[in-house]
Amino acid sequence: MSPGRALAVTRRLLAQFKRDRRTLAILFAVPLIVLGLLDLLIRGGGEAPHVGLVVLDRGALAQQVANALRTSPLVRVKTESADAARQDLDSGSVVGYVVLPENFTAEALTRRQVAPEVHLEGSQPSESTATLAAVQRAIGQVAATFAPRYTPAVTYLHGGPNLDTLDYFGAGYIGLAVFFLVFVVTAVSFLRERTQGTLERLMATPLRRAEIAVGYMLAFMVLATAQSIEILLYSLYVLHVHSAGNAGLVFLFEVLMALAAVNLGIFLSMFARTEFQAVQFIPLVVVPQLLLSGILVPVSGEPGWMQYLSNVLPLTYGVDGVRDVMVKGAGLESGKVVLDLTVVVAFCVLMILAAALTLRRRID
């Protein structure tokens, strides 16, 4: 072992990195971006979920609990009638509503028991948890002196306590897995066509650029479709991830996201000269989408400006669509699912155009 020779290797590598600005940028900028995003997502600045409040009791305790809820940092409360609250829950403008029934104060005083009704939308566990915590805390503040039994009646519109974390997140990950893997495989193999010189050669044949793009697309769609079927069957029948909706629709979302990923891969491979550089697109393209597409933290819970960012990321719509279908059992009758599908299709078209146009630019 010669320290001199080992050091020569070290110095050479450091000199190489000094010239490789892109790698340095990724090495030093991406962790800050990713951790910063996580900080904003988890520690907040985020918006508390909207919750409806129905107060049917004029008693003092009910009024105090209602006031405590209105000032709770965990939720943003909108006082309304029972019918309006029900409608808001169905339309998705609140994540749940709390009913303080007529006998709320009386029950507390006579039987030392408080029983608010909590109706939850249920498809986002973090929002359900925040709502339940806000109610419990409000009652704790007001009724601490006489320590009543707390027996809330909780109902769920979708999902509920019998769904576990994988049931909620599985839906999002199905979309992500297809998108991510197909993107990486396409980008690297298209780049290889360029680096091994065969693309130059293909350009000297009657093969049109659009034909190359379509050929790639079809080949990767064969793989991606098989992969989508595999992921779906494995999730539904081996892992028993809960799905209330039409598996065919989930499959349609998967295939569309794969199609978008193929073309994104072709498009971005134009901006990389080596396979190493293509792999560097992963933290740039995939990680922000992983954090911001609503897989980990619901988009509605992000700080306002970040929601704008989430709303332009295509994966947000793919994930939202898959989750609506699987967790809520929504179908094509749902305007939101149709919107999600439309955005994903539009993104596919955009990526196909981008891929075809960048291919054409290669004539000097």
Added chain:
Amino acid sequence: MNGANAVEVEEVRKRFGTINALDGITLAIPAGEVYGLLGPNGAGKTTLIRSLIGLVRPDSGTVRVLGHEMPDVAVLNRIGYMTQSAAVYPELSVEENVLFFARVNGDVGGVEKTLRTLQLWDRRKDVVATLSGGTRGRVSLACALVHSPALLLLDEPTVGIDPQLRVQFWEHFHKLADEGAAVIVTSHVMDEAERCDRLGLVARGRLLAEGTAAQLTKRARARNLEAAFLRLAAAESPE
């Protein structure tokens, strides 16, 4: 155009930034000729070849190939192009590579004949990644030949190929020319130049001189082609 000329290049200029890659090149190459484009690295040989395929659009001047003004996709299935490196698919077998280029050019009839001519028939099932550099070069040539092109463009085809195989390659190029194809070979190796029917000496994007190796040597009053090239290049240079 003159019906016998496979390639006609007239006053073609092409700049990349501050570099004159092609600086007013004019040349004509008839069918049935093996034409050598000679010149140092960076002389403009590859740019010229790429303009013949339509991958480079000249700033001015015209390029006609097999009667078509380039760029024109319609003529590409009559051109065979072998790039500098052996650009073939390493994961595919020899036959799969050749068949792919045959399909892309819309002519799959010549696969077996091409593989047999280049002595690749027995190795047709071998995966290219497992082959030696020389054999890979033959596969690359087979991919350029399989659709019997009327114009064959070979960009430094003999780089990294052993002398024995080099002889076979040149025999093959002449055979194709005898069958009526125009063959353009670029090289910076002067001793290969003698094997061409006619030579064009290229430097700094200009055609310095044209003729057989003997004519060029005589014209420059040099002992050999290498010396002739240096002398002609010096005479042309502005300094």
